[in-house]
């Protein structure tokens with residue numbers, strides 16, 4: 001990792017892709033279609049939560065000096081696996097809209113860096129193909145309910161069969177949020193063709209169609225939209241997931257401490273504090289604002305993961321200082337993918353890890369356990 005920033009000091013070795021998040025986003029923007037931009041942006045309503053998510057500035061890092069940080073260990077244990085880094089890649093659907101490399105490019109980059117990836121149900125590549133691209137790196141499958149239980153069951157079985165290590169059940173999207181840019185363009189272009197190939201390749205999904213998706217894609221998309229999500233679900237319905245998988249189940253999208261408690265009571269192996277990147281409840285608390293109460297409620301019983309708004313390593317450091325065990329990276333890698341395919345994802349994630357390593361060292365931490373609340377002050381305490 002040290003190489004990454006050492007290179008930046010040598011004029012003839014400066015990277016050919018931009019380093020700052022903003023420059024990468026701009027480069028991605030240039031490369032994307034209108035639909036791609038609307039999809040990636042995708043903030044709900046007025047974008048209030050999308051914007052607030054990114055504001056970590058109420059928390060200030062309080063670095064410690066002269067603590068012998070030459071050797072830094074970034075590893076963490078999560079769900080029984082030793083991970084090299086406390087960083088994972090978030091589930092992000094329909095990546096064919098971003099770049100032709102799509103999920104296979106993201107998976108190959110994750111495999112190169114040994115960064116665990118969580119694959120979206122809405123993958124434009126069948127989950128089995130993505131799993132093959134990640135033979136050694138931990139991979140999790142993000143599960144969206146279908147109101148068609150045969151399809152839901154089939155997804156859970158396929159994930160286990162394909163070698164995924166955990167199921168990540170997203171509970172904040174029983175239906176999609178009020179995403180104005182997407183409403184204006186219609187959801188259809190996002191799902192057509194290879195858009196949601198993970199559904200179109202599913203045996204139970206195919207069985208429920210009169211004609212195969214290749215022959216009648218419109219009907220397949222209509223059916224997909226019909227069965228996507230299920231607003232009638234309650235916590236007790238989680239038993240369906242446990243009955244159909246032996247994998248650990250992570251609950252993604254927890255913001256209220258009592259929901260964290262319910263998740264644990266119902267068997268969650270971990271919870272992920274997330275606002276879905278501000279794509280669901282406009283005006284909601286941001287993920288970083290929600291994190292401390294959830295951490296206090298969970299009190300170490302299960303790991304707490306965190307995503308939404310993480311752009312730079314200092315954001316991840318702050319989330320971990322507040323008690324998150326791992327952090328998931330979302331839009332930054334999406335922009336990397338749109339900018340330069342697999343190479344762009346690798347560039348973004350590798351830089352993120354290097355910046356994280358550097359931030360840890362400069363803040364006086366030689367391992368992730370040392371990233372504690374004593375390294376952080378809230379503005380009101382100043």
Ligand code: FNR
Nearest residue numbers: 040090091092093120170276277308309310330331
């Ligand atoms: C998402 N997210 C998401 N989450 C999920 O559980 N399943 C999914 O299919 C998707 N799809 C998706 C697409 C796009 C384009 C985005 C930006 C996000 C939410 C994602 O996993 C994560 O919670 C957010 O991306 C975190 O917010 P930031 O950091 O990207 O702003």
